[in-house]
Amino acid sequence: MRPQFSIIFFTTFAGMAQGLLFFLALSNLYSQAIPNTFLTNLALPFAFVLLTLGLVASFFHLGHPERAWRAAMMWRTSWLSREVIALPALMAVTATIYIYARISEVPPWLWLALLLTTLALWVCTAKIYQCIRFIQEWSHPSTLTNFILLGMTSGWILLELLIAVWGDTSIQMIDAPLSTIAFLLLFMSFNLKLWIWRRNRNLKPKSNLASATGIKGTNIRQTSMGLMGGSFNTREFFHHQTDRVIANLRKIILLCAYVVPMILMAYAITSPNILVIALSLLFNYLGLLAERWMFFAEANHPQNLYYQRVS
Amino acid sequence: MSKKNKQLALVIDLNVCVGCHACVTSCKEWNTSGSAGPLTDLNAYGANPSGTFFNRVQTFEAGTFPNTQTVHFPKSCLHCEEPPCVPVCPTGASYKRKEDGIVLVDYEKCIGCSYCSWACPYGARELDQERQVMTKCTLCVDRIYSDTLPESEKKPACVLACPTSARIFGDVHDPESDASKAIKERSGYALMPEWETQPANQYLPRSIMETIDAARNDK
Numbered sequence: 001m002r003p004q005f006s007i008i009f010f011t012t013f014a015g016m017a018q019g020l021l022f023f024l025a026l027s028n029l030y031s032q033a034i035p036n037t038f039l040t041n042l043a044l045p046f047a048f049v050l051l052t053l054g055l056v057a058s059f060f061h062l063g064h065p066e067r068a069w070r071a072a073m074m075w076r077t078s079w080l081s082r083e084v085i086a087l088p089a090l091m092a093v094t095a096t097i098y099i100y101a102r103i104s105e106v107p108p109w110l111w112l113a114l115l116l117t118t119l120a121l122w123v124c125t126a127k128i129y130q131c132i133r134f135i136q137e138w139s140h141p142s143t144l145t146n147f148i149l150l151g152m153t154s155g156w157i158l159l160e161l162l163i164a165v166w167g168d169t170s171i172q173m174i175d176a177p178l179s180t181i182a183f184l185l186l187f188m189s190f191n192l193k194l195w196i197w198r199r200n201r202n203l204k205p206k207s208n209l210a211s212a213t214g215i216k217g218t219n220i221r222q223t224s225m226g227l228m229g230g231s232f233n234t235r236e237f238f239h240h241q242t243d244r245v246i247a248n249l250r251k252i253i254l255l256c257a258y259v260v261p262m263i264l265m266a267y268a269i270t271s272p273n274i275l276v277i278a279l280s281l282l283f284n285y286l287g288l289l290a291e292r293w294m295f296f297a298e299a300n301h302p303q304n305l306y307y308q309r310v311s
Numbered sequence: 312m313s314k315k316n317k318q319l320a321l322v323i324d325l326n327v328c329v330g331c332h333a334c335v336t337s338c339k340e341w342n343t344s345g346s347a348g349p350l351t352d353l354n355a356y357g358a359n360p361s362g363t364f365f366n367r368v369q370t371f372e373a374g375t376f377p378n379t380q381t382v383h384f385p386k387s388c389l390h391c392e393e394p395p396c397v398p399v400c401p402t403g404a405s406y407k408r409k410e411d412g413i414v415l416v417d418y419e420k421c422i423g424c425s426y427c428s429w430a431c432p433y434g435a436r437e438l439d440q441e442r443q444v445m446t447k448c449t450l451c452v453d454r455i456y457s458d459t460l461p462e463s464e465k466k467p468a469c470v471l472a473c474p475t476s477a478r479i480f481g482d483v484h485d486p487e488s489d490a491s492k493a494i495k496e497r498s499g500y501a502l503m504p505e506w507e508t509q510p511a512n513q514y515l516p517r518s519i520m521e522t523i524d525a526a527r528n529d530k
Contacts, residue, residue, distance in 0.1 A: 001429070063423015063443025070402035070420055077398035080426050084401060131399070134432040134506050206505045207432065209371070214500045214514055215325075215382050217373030223381070226335070226367035229360035232437035236428060302503065303434025306369060306386060 001135075002236050003296040006061035011125060012154070012288045014054035014087065015147065017047040018118040019155015020162075021094060025115040029108060036101045042162050044098045051091050058087075079131055083124035090117040122148045129299075134207065137200050137299045146192055146295075150257075153185040154288060157261070157281045164274045175272035182280070183265040190258035193291070197250070200298055207302040222308045233307050239297035246297065249290055257287025318392065318412035318484045319450055320511035321467070322493045323385050326519045328477040330368050330383030337472035338366040338387075338448075346453040351441035363439045365448040366469055378527070380520060385478070387469075388435040388448035389502060389510030390414050396427040396436065405445070412484075412511055413452055418444045432506050450480075483511055 024043055027034060034043075059065045074081040093114050100106045126144035133139050160178040209220040225234075239246070264280035267273075342365055343350040352362035366387040373380050390407075394414050397405050404420035405427045407413070416427075416436075421444040428436040428445060436447045451467035454460060464471060470478045481490030493499060499513035 067422045074403050078401045081401035211503050215373050220373045224370040226369040233434045302432045
C-alpha cells in the first residue's frame, strides 16, 4: 500500500496521547499520587494538543474534508466510522477530567472512562486495517497488539519526560523505576516488531494469478494491464520505493524506534537526566513515523496481481 | 436462488474476447457524460496521462511455447453478493441496491477516504483525481432504467459495444436468463473465490482450448 502521511501522523500522535492518558488513568485508579496541578498544567493539555494534531492530520486524508461529519454514520458496520466517534469521545473525556481536576477532585469513574476510551480508540484504529481479510500482513491480532504496545511505549516515555520536566523533588526517587518500565516496554515492542516482520516474510499469498483470472494452464503471466498511463490502481496500492530503500528503512526503524531509546533508557536508569529522556522520546517518535510508513508499505494488496505489466 | 431479489451482472466469455477495448472506450464515453461522470483525465496529452475508468481489458498469457494461449481479460466491478467494500464505508456512500444488486457510490455522501478501495481485492474502484470521490462501474444504471432509450439499448454500454458478444448481461438470480444459462451450461466461475465475496459477475472459461488441444493431438 502507498503510505499515507496523514494517517502516519494521526496514528503516531494519537497513539502517544493514548499511551499517556492510559497510564495517567491507570496510576490514578491505583493511587492518587499524581498532583492535580501536574494534570491541569501539563499532562492533560499536552495529551489534548497531541489528539488535536492527530485529528487535524486525519482530515488531510480526505478528498472532501467538509463532509467529514458524515463519517460517524455507519458505526454499525465500519471500524473507520467507530474510530471517527472514538477520537472525539476520548477528547471529550480528557476535557471533562481537565475541568474536574481544575475545580475539585476527579472521580474514579472518569478515570475508568478514560482508560476504556483510550483502549476503544486503539481497537478501532487497528481494526480498520486488521478487518481487511485479504491484506494478510494486517489481518492478524498482532496489528492491534502492535498499535497498543507502541502507543503505550511512546506515551510512557512522554509521561516520564513530563514528570521530569515538572521537576518535583521526588523525581530522583521515581525516575529510575520509570526508566526501567520504559526499557521493558521498548523491549517488548521491539520483539513484537521482529516477530511481525518474521511472520510477514513467511506469509504465503492466498491469491495468485490462477485464482485472480481463473485461467486454466501453467505459467500464467500478464502481458498488459490494459493501460499505459498511470491510474489510481497503480498509485494507491504500492509504496513506489526500491527494495534497497525498504531494507535500509527497516534498519533505521529498529535503531530509531527501539534500540537507541533502549540504550538511552538504560543510561537513564543509572543516571537520571531530562536530556537523555527527551532524546529517547525524539528517537522513538522519529522511528515510529518510519515504522508506521513501513506498516503501509509492507502490506501487499491482491489487486496488484492485475497490475504487473504495462505492455 | 430464484426466490432472492434480482442480481444484475455481467458474464464475460473469455472464448471470444479479442481484446479490442471497445467496451473500455464505450464505457468511458457513456459514463463520463452520464450521471456517473465526469470521469476526469489529468494530463491527457502529456507525458504521464492518468484517468478514471470503470472497465479495463487486460491481457494474460499461459502455457509454454508452442502450447501457449493469449487471454484477453475484461475487468470491472464484479457487483459481489457479499461486497467487502460496502460495510467498511464510514458514511454509507457505498451501498448495494436491494432491488437489483448493483453496488453504487453516492457521490454526494462520499468523503474520498479511499477505504472502500482498500477493501476491494479486485481493484475495481478508482478515486477520481479531480472530483475526489470514489467511482466504479454502475452497470450503466442510467441506461438500463432509462425512460428515453429504446428497449434494445437498455443495456450497459460495454455490452452494446462488444463486437463478439463476449459480454452477457442479465439477472443471475433468474435461472431462465441468458446470463444464468451461460454460467450453468458453460461452467462460469468467480474471480478470487478464496475471499468469499461471491462476485455476481462471472467468467466463462476458454473451452476452445479443448478443441485446440484435440486438433494438436490429431496431428
